[in-house]
Amino acid sequence: MLSYWKFHRLKLLSIITCAHAGLLSYLLAGALKPLDEFVILDILGEGGSAMMAFIWICLILKSRPAGRVTTLLTAGLGCVFFSLWMDFLDEFMQLPEALHWDHWLESTPMPIGLLLLTIGLYHWHREQLGLNQQMRKRERLFREHLHFDTLTPLSSADYLKRQIELERKRYLETQQTFSLIVVDMNDFAVLNRVHGHAEGDRVLQAVSQLLIMNLRQHDLLCRLAGDRFVALLPNTGTFLAQTLAQELERAVRHFAYKSQSHGETLTLSITAAVCIAGDESAEQVLERLQSALAQAKQDTLRRAA
Amino acid sequence: MIWYERDQRCIPAHHQPACLIDLALSRGIEQHRLMRGTGLFYDDVLAGQTRISPEHFLRLLQNAEHLLSAPDTSFLLGQRLLPGHYGAASLALSHAANLQEALDLLVRHRASLSPLFAPRLVHDEQYLCLYWIDSCGAGTTRRFMAETCQTTVAAMCRWLSGEHLPWHFLFSHAQPSYLEQYQAHLGNQLHFNAQIDAMIIAREYLIKPWPRAQSTAGRIAQRDALTEQASQAMEQGFLEHIYALLQADARQPASLESLAVQLGISPSTLKRKLHKHGTHFQAVYDQVRKHVALYLYWSRGLTNEEVADYLGFHDTTNFRRAFKRWTGCVPSILKPLA
Numbered sequence: 001m002l003s004y005w006k007f008h009r010l011k012l013l014s015i016i017t018c019a020h021a022g023l024l025s026y027l028l029a030g031a032l033k034p035l036d037e038f039v040i041l042d043i044l045g046e047g048g049s050a051m052m053a054f055i056w057i058c059l060i061l062k063s064r065p066a067g068r069v070t071t072l073l074t075a076g077l078g079c080v081f082f083s084l085w086m087d088f089l090d091e092f093m094q095l096p097e098a099l100h101w102d103h104w105l106e107s108t109p110m111p112i113g114l115l116l117l118t119i120g121l122y123h124w125h126r127e128q129l130g131l132n133q134q135m136r137k138r139e140r141l142f143r144e145h146l147h148f149d150t151l152t153p154l155s156s157a158d159y160l161k162r163q164i165e166l167e168r169k170r171y172l173e174t175q176q177t178f179s180l181i182v183v184d185m186n187d188f189a190v191l192n193r194v195h196g197h198a199e200g201d202r203v204l205q206a207v208s209q210l211l212i213m214n215l216r217q218h219d220l221l222c223r224l225a226g227d228r229f230v231a232l233l234p235n236t237g238t239f240l241a242q243t244l245a246q247e248l249e250r251a252v253r254h255f256a257y258k259s260q261s262h263g264e265t266l267t268l269s270i271t272a273a274v275c276i277a278g279d280e281s282a283e284q285v286l287e288r289l290q291s292a293l294a295q296a297k298q299d300t301l302r303r304a305a
Numbered sequence: 306m307i308w309y310e311r312d313q314r315c316i317p318a319h320h321q322p323a324c325l326i327d328l329a330l331s332r333g334i335e336q337h338r339l340m341r342g343t344g345l346f347y348d349d350v351l352a353g354q355t356r357i358s359p360e361h362f363l364r365l366l367q368n369a370e371h372l373l374s375a376p377d378t379s380f381l382l383g384q385r386l387l388p389g390h391y392g393a394a395s396l397a398l399s400h401a402a403n404l405q406e407a408l409d410l411l412v413r414h415r416a417s418l419s420p421l422f423a424p425r426l427v428h429d430e431q432y433l434c435l436y437w438i439d440s441c442g443a444g445t446t447r448r449f450m451a452e453t454c455q456t457t458v459a460a461m462c463r464w465l466s467g468e469h470l471p472w473h474f475l476f477s478h479a480q481p482s483y484l485e486q487y488q489a490h491l492g493n494q495l496h497f498n499a500q501i502d503a504m505i506i507a508r509e510y511l512i513k514p515w516p517r518a519q520s521t522a523g524r525i526a527q528r529d530a531l532t533e534q535a536s537q538a539m540e541q542g543f544l545e546h547i548y549a550l551l552q553a554d555a556r557q558p559a560s561l562e563s564l565a566v567q568l569g570i571s572p573s574t575l576k577r578k579l580h581k582h583g584t585h586f587q588a589v590y591d592q593v594r595k596h597v598a599l600y601l602y603w604s605r606g607l608t609n610e611e612v613a614d615y616l617g618f619h620d621t622t623n624f625r626r627a628f629k630r631w632t633g634c635v636p637s638i639l640k641p642l643a
Binding site for chain 1: 327328331332373375376377380381384385460463464482483484485486488489490492493
């Protein structure tokens with residue numbers, strides 16, 4: 001699992017140090033309130049809020065690489081957390097009337113924190129627009145991280161099925177058919193046995209990138225299973241789909257993949273099949289696609305023999 | 306014949322478990338989470354001396370399934386398991402002259418080649434059927450095991466024969482939502498809710514020579530494998546052992562007591578052992594008679610009356626009721642595959 005903890009030790013340490021400093025200053029300056037002055041509801045509310053803020057900080061630090069946006073978000077949430085934390089301590093401690101800094105420590109960090117958080121969120125929004133641009137051809141208008149494939153930077157079969165259902169709805173409204181290309185690698189099992197499964201994984205990652213580059217802006221590529229990929233081509237007829245499929249086959253044939261262990265070139269090839277779809281369920285479409293692929297594989301074998 | 310039980314340390318950790326560990330580690334799973342509850346440490350696996358019990362291996366499989374949480378885990382594991390690196394049996398398998406020899410070796414050395422799910426062979430004039438018996442009480446891992454084992458044999462045959470063999474795959478479970486994984490890894494000849502976990506192929510493929518075989522090396526490896534097997538003195542898992550005993554006498558009525566006598570243990574010990582493996586006498590006995598009945602229908606084409614008579618039922622009504630209990634359906638709807 002990729003984790004960014006180790007880049008953020010300093011940030012986390014400074015937040016914890018600040019919290020401790022606040023606690024120490026209260027302990028030095030004030031005295032503990034008597035038990036009957038504790039207000040349970042306030043303690044729970046403020047303590048819980050402080051804990052939530054700290055959990056947000058942890059989630060952000062765990063999931064984001066270091067950078068400007070991360071620093072802003074952490075600093076903002078850090079201030080919010082500190083303010084809530086001081087509020088929480090206030091419930092237990094009685095400070096002399098003459099002191100005013102406790103009030104300052106409670107109230108000032110909150111607006112500063114919210115300001116920093118807002119700036120951070122604005123830049124995060126800009127960053128997300130950039131990432132969306134990079135994610136094109138891998139997702140369409142809808143994101144569900146549970147449907148990400150675990151090996152390649154593509155979405156999985158579940159996401160594809162969902163998209164096919166959406167296209168079917170669109171077909172019922174506009175009568176525009178869509179096409180699918182299924183791509184299966186030839187002799188991938190042999191490659192796994194000869195070069196090892198780790199090399200096979202890398203080949204799948206490389207091929208998925210290559211296929212993406214050979215598709216149009218509005219097409220969607222998903223990994224169906226194993227060494228099998230499916231491209232969803234909205235608003236596309238059979239002829240165009242076949243042309244695209246042939247282009248994919250050519251692209252993989254001319255792809256000079258270098259193995260990681262010895263850097264030798266591995267020759268790859270794929271078999272592609274297409275089918276056009278309209279008002280059918282995702283299962284029916286995929287069923288037809290699988291039989292088209294089986295037919296195409298047999299044709300390839302016959303040509304080779 | 307000596308059997309192994311669920312809690313006996315009989316599976317070398319550097320054999321099948323190591324394949325699973327490699328797969329999980331290559332997908333970024335942390336060692337300690339993968340091996341939680343198995344009493345196993347990665348250093349022990351590397352030392353190459355540790356053995357784990359079927360129970361712990363099953364736990365390891367469950368952990369991997371849960372942590373990887375991808376529908377292709379069983380299929381990816383299946384592609385790595387055979388012919389494997391499990392001593393002389395693996396070597397003999399990789400030099401098998403043809404499908405017949407490979408499957409015979411697989412069945413003979415199933416304790417080391419497939420310790421959790423036992424492969425068994427049955428054939429008629431046209432077809433050969435390799436079916437699987439849960440030998441250690443897989444429980445909830447059953448479907449995962451069925452997927453893994455059938456992929457294992459299909460992938461091995463493809464590698465050693467150099468071609469795609471036209472297997473039919475039968476699964477006792479219902480069609481899962483990730484059908485595309487089955488299609489990509491096994492092919493399009495899939496049958497779910499089939500009452501049995503089995504793979505079937507036409508007999509003409511049995512004796513087609515395989516290109517990788519080296520006859521002399523293969524014969525020596527086969528001899529060594531037999532020696533190794535004799536030294537380990539373990540041929541099958543407890544549940545499969547019972548299955549085999551009951552199947553051999555399928556025409557005679559059997560009971561917990563008669564089976565205990567055959568095994569040389571007391572009925573209460575037998576009951577306890579069955580319970581440990583997550584099952585009971587009636588379940589195993591029903592499974593045996595169901596399999597026999599299916600074989601008689603599918604392969605020998607017998608009628609209801611003949612099957613009932615073969616299994617010692619006095620009238621067909623009784624038999625039909627029993628069959629409904631074993632399978633959830635009446636005999637007439639089970640059509641032969643071919």
